[in-house]
Amino acid sequence: MVIAAELRPHQVVRMDDQVWRVLEVKAHGGGAQTRGVVHARFLNVKTRNETERRFRPEDRLEEAEIQMKSLTYSYRHGDEYHFLDPRTYETTPVPAALLGPFLPFLTDELPVQMEFLVGEVIGCRFPDSVELKVASTGPTHHQAEANVWKDAFLDNGMTVKVPLFVETGDRIRLDVRTQKYLERMRK
Numbered sequence: 001m002v003i004a005a006e007l008r009p010h011q012v013v014r015m016d017d018q019v020w021r022v023l024e025v026k027a028h029g030g031g032a033q034t035r036g037v038v039h040a041r042f043l044n045v046k047t048r049n050e051t052e053r054r055f056r057p058e059d060r061l062e063e064a065e066i067q068m069k070s071l072t073y074s075y076r077h078g079d080e081y082h083f084l085d086p087r088t089y090e091t092t093p094v095p096a097a098l099l100g101p102f103l104p105f106l107t108d109e110l111p112v113q114m115e116f117l118v119g120e121v122i123g124c125r126f127p128d129s130v131e132l133k134v135a136s137t138g139p140t141h142h143q144a145e146a147n148v149w150k151d152a153f154l155d156n157g158m159t160v161k162v163p164l165f166v167e168t169g170d171r172i173r174l175d176v177r178t179q180k181y182l183e184r185m186r187k
Helices: 096-105
Strands: 012-015 018-028 037-044 050-055 060-063 067-077 080-084 091-095 111-117 120-125 129-137 149-154 159-163 171-175 180-184
Touching: 018 120, 067 091, 080 096, 091 096, 091 120, 096 120, 159 171, 159 180
Parallel strands: none
Antiparallel strands: 012 018, 012 060, 018 037, 037 050, 067 080, 067 111, 080 091, 111 120, 129 149, 129 171, 149 159, 171 180
């Protein structure tokens, strides 16, 4: 059991005979005659619907036991992406809807933390950054110009802004959440 005042994003709880992931929590302290309240926003792990609830800080929720496994991306078949368990060599199909905005970053053998609830995948946690190859970009400049960027087309189909010194064929690191350039990898 978890107390409502201790809810944190990414926790998985059971409410109304369904499993929900905590997306956002805001606690508001009470005054002299009013009690505090906890506002939480949840995502249903099966239906992907969102809901908001209000709790008293002392309310108790049942915490769902999730199991984390590190799997590596293997291949795509239709709308399912298959991940390999490197210890058992079993593949686990994951629907595209569950991967959401992370789909463009899938590369062969990319390690991803998968969340399982009773043997079923309910979520994933991607690395904070990924390494991708620049398929094409404009000419290289080695001038000392601050904050000058150019477009680079990556091998996964994305277009990002990179510094002028990045060349076609370079490998760069991108922030997965912001989809922005972080650094050029050493050759």
